[in-house]
Amino acid sequence: MQIIMTIDKLLMLQQKSSMTSVKLDKRDIMILATLSREGRMSKTELAKKVNLSATPCWERLKRLENAGIIAGYHADIELRHVASHVSVFVTAELENHKASTFQTFELAIREQREIIGCWALGGGFDYILQVVTRDIESYQQLIENLLARRVGLARYFTYIVTKSVKRPTALPLDILLSETSSTER
Numbered sequence: 206m207q208i209i210m211t212i213d214k215l216l217m218l219q220q221k222s223s224m225t226s227v228k229l230d231k232r233d234i235m236i237l238a239t240l241s242r243e244g245r246m247s248k249t250e251l252a253k254k255v256n257l258s259a260t261p262c263w264e265r266l267k268r269l270e271n272a273g274i275i276a277g278y279h280a281d282i283e284l285r286h287v288a289s290h291v292s293v294f295v296t297a298e299l300e301n302h303k304a305s306t307f308q309t310f311e312l313a314i315r316e317q318r319e320i321i322g323c324w325a326l327g328g329g330f331d332y333i334l335q336v337v338t339r340d341i342e343s344y345q346q347l348i349e350n351l352l353a354r355r356v357g358l359a360r361y362f363t364y365i366v367t368k369s370v371k372r373p374t375a376l377p378l379d380i381l382l383s384e385t386s387s388t389e390r
Contacts, residue, residue: 227272232257234378236265237274241375244278281372284337292337292366293344296330299357306357307331313356319347330362341365 229237235255239246246254252262269275284290299306307325314323314334322335338344344363351358 294364295334300359
């Protein structure tokens with residue numbers, strides 16, 4: 206199992222932690238880094254890896270979960286061993302930039318199980334979507350359904366994944382929580 210945290214969850218975490226003033230100490234960061242890297246392990250094994258006894262480690266883990274810092278636990282599945290599929294990234298532009306159009310589009314996207322990731326962007330495109338589906342035909346049907354529903358999608362560009370070069374891995378917590386700028390490293 207692996208903790209998966211997207212950028213939007215990280216931003217939500219940042220906002221939530223600043224609102225609730227959750228202070229992370231070195232042990233909390235060790236717990237997060239270990240779970241992010243290794244995921245599946247017993248609480249006793251986790252406690253050993255972060256040099257704590259089981260009960261304090263369990264209490265910290267529960268506090269991190271309750272604060273929303275640990276958003277969930279997920280298995281990292283090697284899909285090519287399970288089913289034939291196609292992975293697609295889609296950049297999307299909306300018809301206009303009214304709040305209601307953004308809300309309509311985002312609601313429609315959340316309803317589509319094949320769309321496994323969606324990020325709002327600043328710059329040229331409004332969104333980038335990550336789609337995993339059976340084949341190109343089912344991807345095209347998904348897009349045609351979105352267009353037919355008039356969810357605010359004006360233009361889209363399709364990018365088919367031909368090879369996975371680097372999959373999502375553990376978050377670089379040491380870099381993100383460092384007080385040293387990247388130019389000083």
